[in-house]
Amino acid sequence: MLDQLKYTNKLKEARVLIIGGTSGLGFGAAQALLEQNISQLILSSSSTTRIEAAIAKLHSLYPSTSAAISGYACNLADESNLPANVENLFSQIGTLDHIIFTAGDAPLLTPFLETPFDTIKAAGMVRFFAPLLIAQHAQKHLTPGPASSITLTSGVSGEKPIPGWTVTSSYLAGLQGMMRGLALDLKPTRVNLVSPGGVDTEMWDVLDGEARQGVVAELARHTTTGRVGRVKDIAEAYLYCLRDWNLSGSVISSNGGRLLV
Template identity: 25%
Template sequence: MTSYLSDSAFADRTVVVIGGGTGIGLAVARHVVGAGGSVVLGGRTHQTLRDAADGLGARARWATVDTTDDASVAAFFADVDVVHGLFTTAASYVTGPIADLSIADAATAFDTKFWGQYRVVKTALSSLADDASVVLMSGAAGARPAGPAPAYSAANSAVEGLARGLAVELAPIRVNAVAPGTVDGNLWQQRDPAVRRQAFDSYSAATLLGRVSTEDEIATAVLHLFLNTTTTGTTVFPDGGYTLR
């Protein structure tokens, strides 16, 4: 993976990536380490985190964490002295039409994607450096729903509102959101190839650029928000122009 960053862009800085064992989170971690920084990876699966940290080298460490559990998140941050960058991708939820989903299933998008990130930021407050940057994970569906999944769309919009609210409250700490669309990467690689191809073709046809994004492209958007010292309270859409069609 080629990085556009200098080899010292993250020197003497520590970035926490929850959901950092795979996918976009791991891509962010690779760039940070490659640019001289240290990373703390969080997630729920020991082996995945261990393998990721081993691949990243001496400047990476890991601990398990469940972002839906107060005690688990508190225990995770108890071993983190200072945080210069914070990014959380970990979430697991059920999507579908309002007519089909139970309230409990519909609430999973908020329970994990919204409240999970809220809980992580709240718990990390005492560890955030004065010049820290927090990047929340939203999604293009918040601005342009892709199908009948209203609770999921609403959760993404709520995350973007959270970023704006936190930017006001926590300044000069910067808080932004990144809102990708369909991404060719770890999550989609686990699905049936025919389903994946159909989804990619449909999404590509609805974008200005005519293709899905890569995990590394989303990661570089996150890195920009980590490093750009005048950007706060905004949402970046690395979605190929999906929200503009």
Template identity: 30%
Template sequence: MSNTALVVGGTSGIGLATARRLHALGARVHVVGRGKERLDEIATTDPEITGHQADGGDRAEIGTVVEAIGRIDWLVVALSGGEGGGSIADLDPDTLRRAFDAKFWGHLTTIQAALPYLAPTGSITLVSAISARAGIPGTAGLAAVNGAVEGLVRPLAVELAPIRVNGVSPGLVDTPWWSGLPDDARQAYFTQVAQVLPARRVATADDIAEVVVLAATNANLTGTVIEADGGARLVSLG
């Protein structure tokens, strides 16, 4: 019997690239997203992937999805948010609370909703960001949110064993997260950063998805946060 995967936040970027890679491994793949338009696109481009419209931060909505799916072998939580950046002097606490709601609380409540349906030999993989462990000016809020996500990994790996729990910490990735910047400004920034990164390149969503799939499927990985950042934590990006 093939494995069943659920990717919450799986309709674009790293989440969608992960869903596609898991499908290529022969898994039955389900993705969750809030936007009907993206889900309709996936139904056309990836008809073998089953889409569900739900808010990843709403435990009841995710509960309805996982109940419909049944047994889940690989749970990937790739929720993200566009808020939380900026200098600490100007950071609005209400904005940071929304950022925690969108990402940290979304990760936590998704795990809670899915837990009764996770196979004992299954896995949970969380997607954070390198801001949690790098000293980049203007990212204190983002570091707090992503650090909280990463803080779940080690205790849950012990608490939920033999279910495996891991995290993946991406650096700069060319995904729709950057869509708020004009194309020319985004490309100029990517070019500038690529010259500083030890890997000398900005990652693609598929680069990170490859690591997420490793964390989800490797039976000997648990309690680990894999840094897939092109060396961003080793240099100054400020």
């Protein structure tokens, strides 16, 4: 007699699109989902080269997976073509059960008082306007009902701002309002948001070794856990958002106690 598997098999045969799934949190979520026996994983990124590399890496990490893994390029930073790019992405995708949005670009580091309007607007193209447009198209591709979901990604500085980060913090805070509005407008599809604190990802690889270590150490200093977040830990938050069919309009915050320090 076999054990029941009503928990570990909750995502079995699911079809999932991860926008921003070729690195960082998105790639971590992709690995976690393959371990949940989903049937189809679709990655999207601005670069075809990165998509191909990520797919190859996933196949090397999970050689026995039965999931179909594919990917489509979509440039979310191009303001004039953003609506057409998003529409084209969904035109290549069939029915989905879940969408995870982890796409982002480098945080705006220009001091707020020195930031021109064009730069302010561009800073929100990927992290704010893109997920809003994606949500407009998503409903037509998601299986109807509360088993389906959209999960957005924000950041802890939307709740606890960093000096000089007013522009970035504004968009991150706005994502919480967006998520709650979408949870109403797209019901019964569930919409939630993952809000991580500092995470050790490839984003910091642009720095040299010593500078990178300094950034990671500084991020760890502003926690109660004494260490910076790990991708494999935050990936659990995305799994939860997909697996709990009673969760909608909620923020899952994985920040190592950043809000307390």
